[in-house]
Amino acid sequence: MRKLTSAGLAALIAFGATSQTVAAKDLVIGFSADAATLDPANHRDTNTETIIREMYDGILTRDPAMHVVPQLAESYKQISPTVYEFKIRKGVKFHDGSTMTAEDVKFTLDRIWEKGGLGDGQTSPRQSLLGPIKSVDVVNGDTLRVTLSAPWSLLPAMLPFQEVVSKAFVGKVGTAGMATQEDGTGPFQLVQWNKGDSVVMKRFDDYWGGKACVDRVIFKTIPESSSRVAALLAGDAQIIDHLPPYAVSQVNASGNAKAVFVNGTRSYFIAMNLTEKPFTDIRVREAIAHAIDKPLVINKILGGHAVAINGILSPDAFGKNKALKGLAYDPALSRKLLKEAGYPNGIKVTMDVTGPDKDTAEAVASLMAKGGITTKVQVGESAMLGSKWRTMGKPKTGDMYFTSWGNGSLDPQGIFMPTHHTDGRGNSSGYSNPKVDKLLDGAAVEVDRAKRAAMYEQAEAIAAKDVAYIYLWVPQDIYGVSKRLSGWQPSPDGRLNLVKACLK
């Protein structure tokens, strides 16, 4: 009997021992999604890109200040409005030990921009991210020349999104093989991908940029926010993404982890159906803008982790109109404007919103009510609301849409063009102003940076004056990090860049 008891005890102790025997130098990222594929050319998913990017490098990348800088290129220059040249770095090794050449870089780009570039008649879903490429050529052995069919100043800003693959490796495993295998030049190499569960990587000791600090990096998929916070607090993860604002104080109070913040790239705004009454009247739109106390919502609902905006661009974006003055909070003026517009008793509207933004939208709605705009918040699923509002010129129904648009490229074109150009993909308001269209079209091909910035500044001023949208704020991205972690800072573009991260 005693034997039995002690065996039972031993089992209990073994069972109660630390739940995860994680080696000291394993950096675990509690990440909200798994990779869709490991093939850099065959997806359109930001989370996938963040994961892949630890194993692959780009031709260009971004420094912590978000400037575009060379990575696998040593340097680059624009030769003419339609020609760019990239000098490719020497002595860079792929994970299989082979040396990367300009031919690999050419192959990488061709695989994306060419029709049928993936083989078997498949075209890369990333094709549109590379703009109007006409040809990619290797000149003098180590220089890559990219020729565009039309000027497209976005090219350098978009190249950090593409990762360089090995021509020989793709030839060997094919596009089917690339989905689950990798041979990049990045600081970490794939050990195992447990689909839906985790991507396990180990340090690549021959990394051209100096080897990483930790032995292994593990992206652990934890889709549920509360479970992600639990993993951080339990010490099972050292970094988690999308820390909900309400959990910030809990994490900071835990003693073993803290919340860190970085300015995001996603602008929040309210679209109004400009094709229908009452929003066709600018006084109504102004009334709505005057009814919203942005600082109050930012402080009380978003925990202070957002920056108010008066135009579509984020405060540190290129071409931002810094002189832009917003419509100040003044609910009395809102009611006055509504009266002038012929609505002495105010208006009743419905505002569409997706689940995650429901609380914020409700706070905004309660403020609007005080200004005479009685607003019913209606929750919908994102894909559904997307097709309801982003109709690209086709007729739309609905009153208002509390929404956002991300701008990973940090270039105004990525957000301004789709949301404000007539019939743009993300033009939920249905806004159309020929002057703005002309400025946006012109800026897209303008090579002179100063002129281009001036065009965006002007466009932003016109759109703000038209009250094309109710511009709200750019929230900060919030991460939870373990106090064991050092040498890591979050980045506005959502990249993790784990090469210098260390654990004690």
Place this chain on the structure above:
Amino acid sequence: MSLTKLVERLVQLVPVLLGVSVIVFLMMAMTPGDPVQIMIGDQNVSAAQEAQLRHDLGLDRPAYERLALFIGHAATGNFGESFYYKRPVAQVIAERLPATIELSVVALLIALMTAIPLGVLAAVKKNSVLDKLATVGSLLGVSLPGFWFGILLLMLFAVQLHILPVSGRMGFATSIKPITGFLLIDTLLRGDPAAFLDALKHILLPAITLGLPMTAVLMRVTRTSMLEVLRQDYITFAEAKGLSRTRILIRHALKNALIPTVSVAAIETGSLLGGNMIVETVFGWPGLGRLVVDSIFVRDYPLVQAAVLLYAVTYVLLNFVADILYTFLNPRVKL
């Protein structure tokens, strides 16, 4: 049951599956949300590039053509390629299926092993404190939302007590080459008790969360049917014969009382499939439920269609199993 009956039942599956295929296809096609727009995300694209993407996914064809293609291909076991994962749908589903089956089976076992004894005890000690506790417990079990109960368990066992892991199927230090895909079996086949224990620790909280509502239901069913059986004349007769209480309960009462429990269990196993979607999300369990939820959000038509079809087959088969079990336990019933 004769072989012909069995074959007949299996043949009946065909129209059911065909119907399910058509309904799922139509539902996906009618649901607002465009896979191409979702895929492009917050980017600026030209109309030509967008059309190219639509063509590559086969979405430029009319709906009836896509439906015909889907059914034609599905009949040969080809479910096409996932829009999002860019690999054959069958392959993506096969990778996730063992995790879900393993979780469901463990949840089922936990439910049966707690519900039956508790139900019998509650019936035998009717109106006692234990009976009342069990009644309140089962009411809670049915009412508690899985995601909330799961997170409570996480907070207690993983964050406060540090004795169980937060998510996943296995720790990163342990790695087992799959044989069956079921980690609890594979670890034993590979002779690695430490890994088995690790897998067991991982599955415990999700399985309890998933099994809770089922435990509650089965307990109630067992209690009610046991009470009914205990009122029967043959039990009184057995008692009069002077048989021991235990013998009467197990040999005479339980076997008959279990008939409804077993058939309800088989049908409830089908409802585990629904619960899986929530539990797998909370516990980061890499199973089919989470895959389907994710796929619906990105409108991955081929994957959702195939997965729902699989659910339908499973559900129909489980009902079929329930019928067979029923005839087995109660020979008076014929299919």
